[in-house]
Amino acid sequence: MTKFKGRVASIAPGLSVVATAAVLFSGVAAQAGCSGISTITCDGATPYTNGITYHVGSDGLTLNLNNADVTNDGFGVFAKTTAENGADIAVQMESGRIATTSANAMAIFSEIGVAGSDANVTVNVKDGATITTSDRQAHGVLASNKGSGNAHVVMEGEETKITTSGANVRGADGAILDGNSYGLWANISQVNGEGGWGNATAEMEGGTITMNNGSQAYAVYAQISNQDSDATATAIMRGGDIITDGHRAYGMFVQTNGTGLAIAEMSGGTITTNVRSDEATAAVLGFMPNNTYGIWAYIEANATIDADKAVALAKMSGGEILTKSNNGYGIVASSNGSGTAKVEVTGNSKVTTEGKNAHAVFAWSYNRGNKTATAVVGNTADIETSGEGAHGVSAIHTVYGAAEVYMYNGKVETRGKEAHGLNAFSAAATASVHLGGSSTVEASGEDADGIRAESATDFDIRVDGSVTGGIGNAAAIRTISRSGLPGVKGEIRIAGSADVNGEASGLAIEDGDGDTTITSRGTITGDILLGAGDDTLTLRSVGSFTGDIYAGEGNDTVTIETLTLDEGRYILDGGVGGNDELTFIGPPDAPDVPLEGRIYGPIVMTATETHLRNWERVEVDKDMEIDSESEFHVFGGESDTPTVLTIAGDVTNNDGSVVLSVQNGNTGDEIKIEGNYTGSDTGSDVFALDMGRDADGVNTDTVVITGNTSGEMTLLIAGLDSAGVEGAPLVMDVVTVGGGEANGTFTLVGGNYVTSEGEQAMISGAYLYRLAETDRGWALSARSESGEINWGPSAPIYDSYGAALLAFNGPSALRGRGSSQDFRSLAWGGDAAGQDTGAPLWIQMGTEQLTSAAEQSTTGAARDSSLWEMEIGADLVLSESAAGLLVGGLMLSYGTGSTDVSSGFGDGSIETTGLGLGLAATWYDTRGFYVDGQVTVTSYSSDL
Known part of the structure; x- marks a missing residue:
């Protein structure tokens, strides 16, 4: 039985009427139009095999589906108005069933379709209602508003169910047609660039939404398309279960293209995103499916905005999220413009991802924005990832803004390669990571850092809790300064309650470029590496340190206060730099009344x-x-x-x-x-x-x-x-x-x-x-007790060497040259012109012994030398006159010498061999005298 309350304005021709004002609907055209304040109730007495359709007048519509049974290959329920200044449309489904069987066939569609309307549209599905769609782009529930009013969809009740089964297909041109069937959708859009000013809200209080197959499928979705709108898009999940099974499927997705807020909030329930990785699906897509997401809040604001506007906020205060695909994020907030991206995970929340590059908690800003990307984890949240490159909590800003990660409580565990526990990255600004006192971060994979901050400028890390790095080239804490600009500064503060554990890789802290200040009162296990820059490291008295310190380049200052280095091997290396300082500060002397537990003494x-x-x-x-x-x-x-x-x-x-x-x-x-x-x-x-x-x-x-x-x-x-x-x-x-x-x-x-x-x-x-x-x-x-010089043992040898060579350098006498007597006779005997000068060649040899006392040497060396020398020469008359003869000669000499040296500082000997070449010129004057000159060049080879 179909019941109408209110006034029926018209009935389409050619339709049969069942009972008074009862209508059988075909679902293809408008079977009933209504004006005035219309309230319509449909129960389950008669199945609606062709759906329910309303083109609503200016007085609005309230449609109550009480245990209705609707099956159609088109829309299940269609309620739309294009009336200017029309009243609200409200659709409520209590129990009952709606099923559609064709593409683009929504189960419930309700829309304010005119830009000039300020009416609101609301759809509420509850109390065990069941909605099923069976083809691509066949959404479960859609409330759409193109005016200035709001769009609001609500799902309630533990037994309420929405199931979509969208399928990817290829069109005639071979292009992929996404099977993006949405579950619960609140949409604010425009008509030819006009309207679209209201808020979009999608709420899930309980029940189950299941998204089978199909790409780009959203279980709970709120959207605002107007780029000039400052309204709020909100998706809320307070309970129930969401299960997806398709490529790029989202558990909750909220988006605004304007300057307002995009808020996705989960306080209870479960979200599980699987991916159908069978060959048939891959054949349609052209690749193996992946990319499934738990919660995503997205904003695209192109205008310059105030700080408190254009915020993508993903919040989780309870419930569980599990994603099972590569690139499948747990909870994400992203900004593709001037807005802020922020994620908050608190309460007894649990986020788990299974897949490569599948970050659990992710704040992401990119393109034009200079606002902050912030991820916050608190209370007893439990974060876990297992894939390669899957960070536990990550904030990334790829352009101008800062990246911040704050964890005040809870636990983060990553097990994949290069899967960092807490990760902050800013391409052009600062990066901050704060770890609270009741927090635990454990990265166990290869090259997986416990805390990682990478920035173009300054960075700030504060650790009050426990952080553990992975194996390989992993660090418990790693900072990277990407700009290399002068004046870049960073700070790492480790509180007394903190435990920084780099035992698995041997590396506790690695600092990149820039001037970094590290202060620790906590426990550090593993080495500390300081990069380029003027770094300052202070290990306070209440903490402990097990590892080595490598200060690297720059002028570094390291201070160790009242810290006992025990039970191991320590290397404290100042690295390359011209002014590195290391200071040990000991405990104070014990006062008259020592404090219990305080260290005193040396x-x-x-x-x-x-x-x-x-x-x-x-x-x-x-x-x-x-x-x-x-x-x-x-x-x-x-x-x-x-x-x-x-x-x-x-x-x-x-x-x-x-x-x-x-x-x-x-x-x-x-x-x-x-x-x-x-x-x-x-x-x-x-x-x-x-x-x-x-x-x-x-x-x-x-x-x-x-x-x-x-x-x-x-x-x-x-x-x-x-x-x-x-x-x-x-x-x-x-x-x-x-x-x-x-x-x-x-x-x-x-x-x-x-x-x-x-x-x-x-x-x-x-x-x-x-x-x-x-x-x-x-x-x-170099003096003895008596004040005398202590010469080295070789000094007497060198002191004697000159004297030994001098003995070799004595010139030979004229009388020793063989033909000298003949030339004298010739010059002084008269009538020299007619006399024979004799043979021009001559040879002579001889030995010599030389001795000197120690008193004659600076070093107190006594010498005993033995010399042997042989000379061969030839003389020729160069000029002859009445005044005399000029004779020239050429000489070749060879000699050996041996000198024994003895001294109180050391004994030795000198062995010398000499080879010389000389020239001589002699003038024999007829008056009975002569003048003789020699030039000799000798080469000596000595062994001392």
Whole structure:
């Protein structure tokens, strides 16, 4: 039975009438029109096999479907008005059934179709009503408004059901026709660019919506198309179940193209998005289906807007979301324009994704906008992903705005490769990640960071809870500065309640470029890597740290406060930079009434190995104790300016290993102990210094101990042998002891010479330096106790070498040349022109013994030399006159010599071979005298 209340304006011709004012509807044309305030009730007495259709007049329509039974290959219910200034349309379905069987056939369609109307349209489906559609673009419920009024759809009741079965097909031209059948849809659109000013609201209070097959299917959908509208589109789910089974299917989707709000809110129920990955579906689409989404709030605002407008907000305060596809997000808010994207997950919410790149909580802004992308997780929310690249909570801004992630409570767990726990990315602005005290983030996949912040400018990370990084090249906390611009700053603050765990990969914190400040009061397990920039790292007293520190490029400052380095091996590396500083701040001295649980006293090093390297300045402001079987090794940096390694307090080595080094190839550095130094009795205390030439001549690094010394210490000095003799002082202070008791013993190691007494020494140039105790401490001295110079063992050899060569250089006498007598006779005997000069060739050889006493040598060297030489020559008359003869000669010489050198500083010998070539010219004057000149060039080869 069909009942009408109100006035029937007209009945279409050719239709039979059942009972009074009863009509059988065909669903193809308007069977009944109504004016006035019309209330129509349809019950289940008669099946509506051809649907129910109304073209509503200006007085509006209220249509009550009470247990109605409608089946049609067109629309199930069609109610539309195009009347200007018409009244509201309201459709309510209580129980009953509506089924459509063809494409584009909606179960319930209700619309205000005129731009000039301010009427509202509402559809309410409840109390066990069942809606089924069976083909593509056959939506379950649509309330549409093209005027200035609102569109509102509501689904209520645990037994209420909406099921769509859209199917993808290919058209005649081969193009894919999406099977996008929507479940519950509130739509605000326009007529030829006019109207569309109202709010769109889709509410699901309970029941079940099932989306079978078909692409681009929305279960709960609210939409505003007007780009100039500041109205609100809202999709709400307070209970019930949503199940989707198609490519690019959405559990809830809300969209506005205007400058208002797009709000998707879930406080209860479940959303499960599957994807049909069978070959038949893939054949139609041309690819394997994927991309299913739980909740998505989307805004596309092109205009410049106020800060509180154009917001895409996805909220979840309860219920569960499960997505099962690649690229399938759990809950998303996105802005494709000037708006803000924000996601809030609170309460007992649970979001799970299963698929590659399937982020669980995602705030996403792209294109023109400069507003913020923000993701917030609080209360006891439970977030879980399992696919590669599937982040737990992610905020991404790909253009101008900031990206922010805030987690105040709950748990995030990711298990896939490169699936980060909390991820913030900004292409042109700042990135922020805050992890609250009751929050836990666990990333267990390969290269998966617990917290990751990547920005073009500054970043801010605050950790109060627990964060764990994955395996491989993963970090518990990683920051990346993408611009490389000067002045970029970042901050990482780790509270006392925080636990930063990089044990799986060995990396707790990795910082990128820019100037970063890291302050920790919490527990850090794993290494800390500081990138380029002037970074500052402070590890506060209440925390703990297990790992190494690598400061990287830039001028970095690291401060460790009252932190015990124990049970392991530590490397604290200042990295590349000209002014890296490392400071240890010890606990305070115990007051008269110590506080319970407070650490007092000296800094105690109990680590198996603690290596500090590449620091231009190291300070320890407290007494220090090094336990037995522990190592404390400090190595200075590569600064071009003098550096200081300072320990402000007493140092006690309890048979551990201590190395304090400022060796960097430059001199002028200082190791300073502001207190007493008590070394071990095993010589395991090493002070490593440089000696070399600088602008002031030869200089050394120094050790300054302001207090007393005891024990056995070692000096390791590099560069002493390359300092050279020129300008080198004979005495150079290297250790200064300012206290009254200098009972410590220093021993030089690593020298290049061992004395006959077994003492290490260093030969530099001609000097032999020994470590000698002075009234001020210890010095490198080239003087003996009596004040004489300690020459090196090779100095007497070199001192004697010149004298040994000089013996070779004596010219041969004229009388030794074979033909000299003949020329004298010729010149002085008269009538020289007619006499024979004899043979022009001559040869001579001989030996010589030379001895010199030690007193004749600077180095006290006695010499005993043995020489042998042979000469061969030829003489010719070059000029003959009444005044005399001019004779020229050519000589070739060869000789050997051996010199034995003996000295108190060292003995040796010199073996020399010489080969020479000479020219001679002699004038024999007839008056009985001659003048002889020689020029000789000799090459010597010596073995010293």
